[in-house]
Amino acid sequence: MTQIKLKRIYEDPESSDGYRVFVDRLWPRGMKKEAVHYDLWAKDVTPSPEIREWFHQAPAERWNEFTALYQKELSGSDAVKQFVEEIKKYPVVTLLYAAKSPDHNHALILKEYLEHVI
Template sequence: MTSIKIKRVYEDFAESDGFRILVDRLWPKSIKKENLHYDLWAKDLTPSSNLRTWFHQDVENHWDSFVASYQKELAQLTNMNTYINEIELHPVVTLLYAAKDPVYNHAIILKKYLDTLLQIKS
C-alpha cells in the first residue's frame, strides 16, 4: 500500500519523498519552477479560492468548518479516481504544500482523505 507523507515545499528534496505532488493552487512564492522537484501539480485537489480565503481570515476558529467544507469539495471531484490510480503506482507519495502553519493546513486534510480512499479501495 502507498505511504502518503506531507512536506513543506520549502524543505529540501529527498529521494525518500518518492512521487512528489504539489498540492497548492498557486505557485509557491520565491521558488522558481525549475528549482522545485515535483512530479505532478494537482491544482484541483486544493481548496477552492473562496474557501481558502475564508479560512485564512481566522485560521484556528475556522478550522473545523474548513475541514468539513474542504472534504465536501474533495468528495465532489469527478477526477479523484485518476489521482488515486496515479498515487497507487508509487510506494511513497509526498504532498507538497506552501502554508507556513504545520498544524492548520489543507495538506493534512488531503492526506487523511486520500489515505481513507486508498484503504477503501484495497
C-alpha cells in the first residue's frame, strides 16, 4: 500500500518523502526547476484551468463546490488512472504543491482521492 504525504514545494526535501511529485499545473514563481528535487511533474492530474481560476477568486467561499468539481474531474480522467498506476510502485509518495493555504488547496483533494483508489 502506498502512503501519500503532502508538502509545500518550498520545504526542504527529506529522505522520508519517497517519490516526490509536483502536482501543480503552473511552476511557482521565483523557483528554478533545477533547485527543486522532484521525481515527476504531474500537470495532468491537476484541476482544469477553468475551475482553478474560478476557485482562486474566492477560495474559502468556494471550497466545497471546488472539491466536488475537482473530484468529478479526477474520477473521469485517464491521466489520473495512469498516474495511479505509476505511483503504486512506490511505498511513499509525497505530493508537492505551491499553494499558500494548507487547508484549502487541490493537493488535499487529490491525496484523499488517491487514498481511496490505491
